[in-house]
Amino acid sequence: MAQLEPPICLEIEDLGVILDDRPVLRAVGFQLRRGEIVSIIGPNGAGKTTLFNVLAGRIRPQRGRIRYWGEDIRGWAPHRICRAGLARTFQIARPFAEMSVLENVLIGLWFGKSPTEAVLEPRRQALELLELVGLTHKAETSAGALTLSEQRRLEVARALSTRPQLLLLDEIAAGLSPQAVNQAVELILALRERGLTLLVIDHFLNLTAKVSDRLVALDQGEIIAAGSPSRVIQNPEVIAAYLGERESRGDEAIEP
Ligand SMILES: Nc1ncnc2c1ncn2[C@@H]1O[C@H](COP(=O)(O)OP(=O)(O)O)[C@@H](O)[C@H]1O
Ligand SMILES: [Mg+2]
Numbered sequence: 001m002a003q004l005e006p007p008i009c010l011e012i013e014d015l016g017v018i019l020d021d022r023p024v025l026r027a028v029g030f031q032l033r034r035g036e037i038v039s040i041i042g043p044n045g046a047g048k049t050t051l052f053n054v055l056a057g058r059i060r061p062q063r064g065r066i067r068y069w070g071e072d073i074r075g076w077a078p079h080r081i082c083r084a085g086l087a088r089t090f091q092i093a094r095p096f097a098e099m100s101v102l103e104n105v106l107i108g109l110w111f112g113k114s115p116t117e118a119v120l121e122p123r124r125q126a127l128e129l130l131e132l133v134g135l136t137h138k139a140e141t142s143a144g145a146l147t148l149s150e151q152r153r154l155e156v157a158r159a160l161s162t163r164p165q166l167l168l169l170d171e172i173a174a175g176l177s178p179q180a181v182n183q184a185v186e187l188i189l190a191l192r193e194r195g196l197t198l199l200v201i202d203h204f205l206n207l208t209a210k211v212s213d214r215l216v217a218l219d220q221g222e223i224i225a226a227g228s229p230s231r232v233i234q235n236p237e238v239i240a241a242y243l244g245e246r247e248s249r250g251d252e253a254i255e256p
Contacts, residue, residue, distance in 0.1 A: 005033060006033045006034040006035055006036075007033065007034050007069070008031050008032070008033055008034075008067075008069075008070070009032050009033060009034045009036075009068070009069060009165070009166055009197045010031065010032040010055075010066070010067070010068055010086075010166060010197070010199070011031045011032075011065075011066075011067040011070075012028060012029050012030055012031075012055075012064065012065070012066055012067075013029045013064055013065040013066075013067075014027050014028075014029055014063060014064040014065065015027070015028040015029065015051075015054065015061050015063070015064035015065075015066070016028075016061060016062050016063035016064055017047075017050055017054060017059060017061045017062060017221075018062050019050070019059070023221055024047050024050050024221050025047045025050055025051060025054070025061070025221045025222075026221045026222045027222065027223075028047075028051065028064070028218070028221070028222070028223055029064075029223070030216050030223070030226060032166070032197055032199060033197070034197050035192060035195070035196075035197055036197055036198070036213045036214070037188065037192055037197075037198045037200065037211050037212050037213050038198070038199055038200070038212060038213060038214045038215070038216060039199075039200045039201070039202045039207065039208040039211070039212040039214075039215050039216070039229075040199065040200070040201045040202070040215075040216050040217075040218060041201075041202055041203065041205060041208060041215055041216070041217050041218070041232070041238070042203070042217050042218035042219050042224075042241065043203075043219060043241050043242055043244065043245035044203065044245055045220075046218040046219050046220065046221070046241075047218050047220075047221040048170075048201045048203070048218055049091055049170055049201065050221075051218070052088055052168050052170055052199075052201065054066070055081075055086065055088070055168060055199075056078055056081055056082075056086065056088045056168065057073075057075075057076050057077055057078040057080070057081040058078055060074075060075060061074065068081075068084060068085075068086055068166070069165075071084075073086075082162050082164075083162075085163065085164050085165040085166060086164060086165070086166045086168070087159040087160070087162045087164035087166075087167055087168070088159060088167070088168035088169075088170065089152075089155040089156055089158075089159050089167075089168070089169050089170055089172060090155065090170060091170040091171045091174075091201075093151040093152060093154065093155045094155075095143035095144070095146075095151065095154055095155070095158070096143060097142065097143050097144030098142060098143075098144065099142065099143060100139065100140050100141060100142055100143065101130065101135055101138045101139050101140070101141055101142075101143050101146070101154055102123075102126055102127070102130065102139040102140065104143050104154060104157075104158055105126040105129055105130060105154075105157050105158055105161050106122055106123070106126050106161075107158075107161075108158050108159075108160075108161025108162050109122045109125055109126060109161045110122070125161075126161065127139065129157045129160050129161055130157055132157070132160070132187075132190065133153040133154070133156050133157045133160075133187060134153060134183065134187070135150060135153055135154060135157065138150060148175055148176065149176050149177070149180040149183070149184075152172045152173075152176070152184070153183075153187070155172070156169070156172065156187065156191075160191075164196065165195075165196065165197060166196070166197045166198075166199065167191065167196050167197070167198050167199070168198075168199045168200075168201075169188070169198065169199070169200045169201065170201045171201050171202065171203055172184055172200075172207075173185075173202065173204070173206035173207050174203060174204060174206070176206070181206050181207065184206075184207060185207055185210045185211055188200065188207065188211045189211060200212065205233065208229055208233075209229045209230070209233065212229050214226065214227060214228065214229070214232075215227065215228075215229050215232040215233070216232075217232050217235065217237075217238045217241070219237070219238075219241040224237045224238060224241065225237060225238050
């Protein structure tokens with residue numbers, strides 16, 4: 001008997017973005033089903049963050065369609081998209097540095113709730129999220145004093161505080177120690193256990209092989225490969241794109 005596939009959470013079709021007269025995304029299209037973990041990989045400047053900015057409503061695409069649970073969300077304002085259950089983290093963490101870690105999460109819990117929609121026991125909920133990301137012991141620390149790895153985890157807790165169904169994670173493992181990367185892997189898998197659908201940007205291929213169901217490889221704004229992680233990582237065009245980056249930037253070795 002054919003197994004019933006989960007419903008489509010996100011469907012992108014023929015997405016095109018031009019910034020400063022330059023095409024940054026071209027004919028980008030893929031789908032994400034409920035509960036999937038899909039990673040976007042590709043060299044620096046490929047357009048990964050721009051794709052997130054489009055999905056989160058910060059950049060308006062010139063062409064294409066974006067459907068979230070079947071609804072066309074193209075052109076929606078960022079707060080409306082967030083309230084609909086699509087949240088993102090930023091590549092550069094943006095906490096309120098003067099406020100405590102706990103307060104940073106509390107803000108998200110209040111965001112977007114109508115006056116009649118009371119947030120029950122916000123402090124307990126915020127502490128629960130901090131426990132999930134492993135920051136309970138830092139609850140009263142000011143956010144500005146966190147390490148890089150802790151900042152990333154606070155970003156995730158803040159995004160979760162808006163109660164998303166689809167979470168976009170932008171390079172949460174970049175620059176972390178191998179041990180911290182493993183913690184990030186565990187966190188992502190725990191998020192899926194909670195029923196979230198995840199779209200993850202992973203420039204240095206730190207997480208992808210371990211957590212992703214599928215990869216989408218971008219280069220110069222175009223999808224050059226998509227499919228199972230092992231196949232995409234071995235795709236000659238993908239390898240060439242990363243080698244090109246290393247040559248042009250004199251970068252450190254890539255860690256597949
Ligand atoms: N707001 C913007 N205005 C003009 N160009 C931009 C803007 N944001 C990104 N770009 C350009 O778009 C390209 C893709 O950038 P980005 O999406 O940040 O790549 P990635 O996240 O894959 O490294 C880059 O060439 C970048 O310079
Ligand atoms: Mg980026």
